[in-house]
Amino acid sequence: MSNSPQIFTTIAEITDWRRKARGQIGFVPTMGALHEGHATLLRQIRSRCDTSVLSIFVNPTQFGPKEDLSKYPKTFERDLEIAAREGVDFVFAPSPTEMYPFGYSTFVEETSRSLPLCGKVRPGHFRGVTTIVLKLFNLIRPDLALFGLKDAQQFFVLKKMIQDLNLGIRVEGIPTVREKDGLALSSRNAYLSGEEREKAPQLHQALLRIKENLKTHPSGASFTRSLEQTEKDLNAQGFQVQYLECLEIPELKPLKDGDPIDPTRPLCIALAAYLGKTRLIDNIILNEEHLQV
Numbered sequence: 001m002s003n004s005p006q007i008f009t010t011i012a013e014i015t016d017w018r019r020k021a022r023g024q025i026g027f028v029p030t031m032g033a034l035h036e037g038h039a040t041l042l043r044q045i046r047s048r049c050d051t052s053v054l055s056i057f058v059n060p061t062q063f064g065p066k067e068d069l070s071k072y073p074k075t076f077e078r079d080l081e082i083a084a085r086e087g088v089d090f091v092f093a094p095s096p097t098e099m100y101p102f103g104y105s106t107f108v109e110e111t112s113r114s115l116p117l118c119g120k121v122r123p124g125h126f127r128g129v130t131t132i133v134l135k136l137f138n139l140i141r142p143d144l145a146l147f148g149l150k151d152a153q154q155f156f157v158l159k160k161m162i163q164d165l166n167l168g169i170r171v172e173g174i175p176t177v178r179e180k181d182g183l184a185l186s187s188r189n190a191y192l193s194g195e196e197r198e199k200a201p202q203l204h205q206a207l208l209r210i211k212e213n214l215k216t217h218p219s220g221a222s223f224t225r226s227l228e229q230t231e232k233d234l235n236a237q238g239f240q241v242q243y244l245e246c247l248e249i250p251e252l253k254p255l256k257d258g259d260p261i262d263p264t265r266p267l268c269i270a271l272a273a274y275l276g277k278t279r280l281i282d283n284i285i286l287n288e289e290h291l292q293v
């Protein structure tokens, strides 16, 4: 059993710690309700840095007014057990008012990669993400930060912010950790009913089918039709698809209808769908080996 991490809840505490900290600092930002996907990031950061910091903060500015902020799962005691098990040194878990005191008025926005996909259907989401991550980066000043490719768009947006604002922080994206049946692990999976949980892996299966289609029908028009057909099929199976798109990465440039597709280029097939009241996202990345973020 590892030692429990030291917990900071205020900016004063973490600032004081950072002033004295030495060596390579690794950082994993999360919204808590930790699962094996988060644990994988923590394990990696620990093995690669001298000191590991986990933040747990359900960031209100990245939720829309009709989204699940108030019911987002909170499992703080269990999160601490996972952090201890993974050998995390420090947990930063501030309150909303600590991060956004009364009168808070500064935001940072990436204005290209954040436009399609979740940027389109969740207006303001990425503005909230980039703002909180920049604030956390400023407080923790990590050498390396790890993110999950489960949220591929978030990763590419943050990469661009780091580059554009010359933050000098190394970031890496870690492949999506999945259940045995292919469902991407997510804190939101806890919302699914038994029946929905059985249905949910169909999203990943649909992405895998599209990947196969792309190999056999790389011509733009027939690939576009296969995306449209898959969306229809998922809707018929009880999902409400918000988007199903194939984009070039890292720029996240959507391929237009019928554009010829070079199946050797780095691509992301990204999907967001409601299953009942639960919004699930997933994606697969193709030709990652050629990716230069």
Ligand code: AMP
Pocket: 029, 030, 031, 032, 037, 038, 040, 041, 146, 147, 148, 149, 150, 151, 174, 175, 176, 177, 178, 184, 185, 186, 187
């Ligand atoms: P969240 O708590 O949902 O904000 O996620 C915190 C970090 O964990 C983000 O970088 C996510 O992309 C990453 N993450 C969430 N789910 C997974 C997963 N299934 N596999 C890998 N990383 C994940």
